[in-house]
Amino acid sequence: MQVGLEKIVVLGSGGTIAGTAASATDSRDYRAAQKPVVDLLAGLPVPAGCELLSEQVAQIDSKDMDLAVWQKLLQRCLHWLAQPGVRGLVITHGTDTLEETAYLLQTVLAPRKPVVLTCAMRPATALDADGPQNLLDALAVAACEGAQGVVAVSAGRILGPQDVQKVHSWRLDAFSAGEAGDIGRVRHGRIERWRDWPQPVVPQETLLEALLSAVALPRVEIVLSHAAACAATVDALADPAVAERYGAPPLQGLVLAGTGGGTVHRELEAALRRAQAAGVRVLRSTRCADGMLQSRPGDEFPVAPGLSPVKARLALMLELLAP
């Protein structure tokens, strides 16, 4: 460790960026979360004035993200962000739930230093792997003067935690911030920025404590409204006897991924009303990728403005968890 250099700490959590396949030409049949984060950094240039530290926090396919990994990630972020010599953090993460981790970290930490999530669509063993460039770009963002908050960096784009969404199942440029737009770009190691960095807010210490000590997250499910919908889905979700049969906690919240402007099939609407009357919190979002919902006076089911269904679910879980 050299004196005078600022530290960028890279936390590994798994994903395709750490994935391996049997052949360098295979980007389809591979196993995510195999390579240690220290190996992903080997040979990468270090931003000027910085040194890199790394830590393996988890090694998972992010489809399996859970409370325990989030708690560990939060604890390590808190630890490193509190060190005066640390300039910023980079987290290597799977693409599949990166947007949920980004939203969660920003909501509970809202850090004054940059926390940059990055990922890859091709495994580390691929001839044309995208992970090394994404990691390099993420390090440039973490080292950038004035950068702050949780952001995602992929395919040269810098995206905000509220807006970032995986929108493509195989393209390298798989993320979008929708009509909110990107925060900026990383090109040849330089940052071009068009929007503000995510703003730090007063730390939600009691929420953070509740989250760190929780043994489970409040149970909140997502219901998609579609043509020819059937009320039985919602009734079964809200039925305490069904939950008990499966050893699941009773339902506390439902997020509606509504059609268009957050509308709902009449069958589901009646069932959502029954669930709400039984004490289940219902929050409305839209299955459209763009077009922020607006609340209206007298809304029967409150809206989650600007949040995709998965993020609205997290917002509701955090609200239910808050002391």
Ligand code: SIN
């Ligand atoms: C994952 O999300 O961990 C696997 C898929 C990916 O990283 O692209």
